[in-house]
Amino acid sequence: MTAPVLAIKNAKLAYGENVLWANLNLEVMPHEFIAIIGANGSGKTSLLRAILGQEKLNDGSIELNQKPIHHGSRSIGYIPQHRTVDAATPVRAKDLLRMGLDGHRFGPSFGSKKAAARVKYILGCIDGFKIADKKVGDLSGGELQRLRVGQAVIGEPDLILADEPLSALDLAQQKTIADLLDQERQEHNAAVLFVTHDVNPILSMVDRVLYLANGKFKIGTPDEVLRSDVLSELYGTPVDVLRNQGRIVVVGTQEHDHHDHEEWS
Amino acid sequence: MILFDFSNYDQLIPLVANSLIAGALLAIIGGLIGTFVMTRDMSFAVHGISELSFAGAAVALLLGANVVFGSIIGSLLAAAVIGALGAKAKERNSIVAVLMPAGLGLGILALALYEGRAANKFGLLTGQIVAVDDPQLFWLASICIFILAVLIVVWRPLNFASLDADVAAARGVPTRALSVVFMILLGLAVAASVQVVGALLVLSLLVTPAAAAVRVSRSPILTPLLSVAFAMVSVIGGILLALGAGLPISPYVTTISFLIYVICRVVERVRK
Secondary structure, X not given: OOOXXXXXXXXXXXXXXXXXXXXXXXXXXXXXXXXXXXXXXXXXXXXXXXXXOOOOOOEEEEEEOOEEOOOOOOOEEEEOOOXXXXXXXXXXXXXXXXXXHHOOOOOOOOOOHHHHHHHHHHHHXXXXXXXXXXXXXXXXXXXXXXXXXXXXXXXXXXXXXXXXXXXXXXXXXXXXXXXHHHHHHHXXXXXXXXXXXXXXXXXXXXXXXXXXXXXXXXXEOHHHHOOHHHHXXXXXXXXXXXXXXXXXXXXXXXXXXXXXXXXXX | OOOOOOOOHHHHHHHHHXXXXXXXXXXXXXXXXXXXXXXXXXXXXXXXXXXXXXXXXXXXXXXXXXXXXXXXXXXXXXXXXXXXXXXXXXXXXXXXXXXHHHHHHHHHHHHHXXXXXXXXXXXXXXXXXXXXXXXXXXXXXXXXXXXXXXXXXXXXXXXXXXXXXXXXXXXXXXXXXXXXXXXXXHHHHHHHHHHHHOHHHOHHHHOHXXXXXXXXXXXXXXXXXXXXXXXXXXXXXXXXXXXOOOOOOHHHHHHHHHHHHHHHHHHHHHHO
């Protein structure tokens, strides 16, 4: 039996009285695509931060490739939320990719043909030749996130952590980036933990869902978790999961923001 | 009033040999550090650190201690406070704005109490030509070589962390430690620059050349090199011009550096 890439055991994270999650057990197998869903403040991003060693667990442990986690790892690729980069920053698209490959290394860099070839290869994978010499500050949101996917896979990671990488993109771009990520993680054999508030753009590629709400959670396939009875129990209040034209909508989650009735999940 | 007079130039050059060497060294580290100041959005912090550095130097002058040492202490203190309290750009700006007048006030107090040569006083604020003596040059050179050596080692991860702290941290880059290292390097570079261009005009060495370079280059290798070249032309050109007039070097340095910036912006505009 193959060993899990990531093993979260009995994990608990709380800020004072506020328990984000407790007794969380999750084994991520190679190649698995897991969506982490939940409302704002349910601890989705905190879970990623915990895996990166930036958030200390109150209880339990996290192992990456059967070793306790440290502060980040070469075996991890990370895709952040879209943020605009200052237009003056002297970094081109191909330089951003290169950072994913050897940006962590100390000491001077001597022009490596192997690294340059690898950057070129990834540029091909993400259809990035046209933007290769553009400044990252001049890229559109879609172009930048496409590049982020490339930056995350270029170092051959075992695990890709994606923190709402589709937010701030339009629907067509969301689909493009999600498909690209799916294709690249298969080609590079990486497991994916994908934090999102909208599961729809990635629904076709998700193996399992981790749904966080009210300090509780539910893990299972989308069909097991994204159901009215399951989510009603999780939220402790009647919740309707509607399926419409291949999309899933969760209605009535009583979140404390004004998007209540239109939370896509 | 004479702004340029080069009649006995050949006799004057040897007098400023130390300043020229110091200027060249500062141009190298100022140009390089400047590119990180740009990507890390710390221009204003540089100004704050330089005022504290001035205060440190002024207090050292008053106490008869080593002025370079005093300015290093001042700058490192400021860098530490800004680094510890101002992780976010917004917080940082207010902390810098609070530190700056405090430093400047303290420095002015120390200078007012100091009874030595007036040129020493004014030099700390605006720089002067023949201010660099041998022991001072030794200090400056040591600081510059140290900064350069550390920069070469941390260059790639620092660049990664400056652009993308999240992604770099996920890949195992010690982003926090690198911030501390950068603040120390910045503090040292400011302290060294104060000696030559004076506290008020440190920005012309640590920010303007890099700000000009990013206008005309997008390469992460060419940009710092251009930035060094711009800083070099400003400092060396400024010293040589100032020599002809016997005026402080800073107006010349800042004017050249400003003109380079304007030209770069025009070039950028024309290209687009």
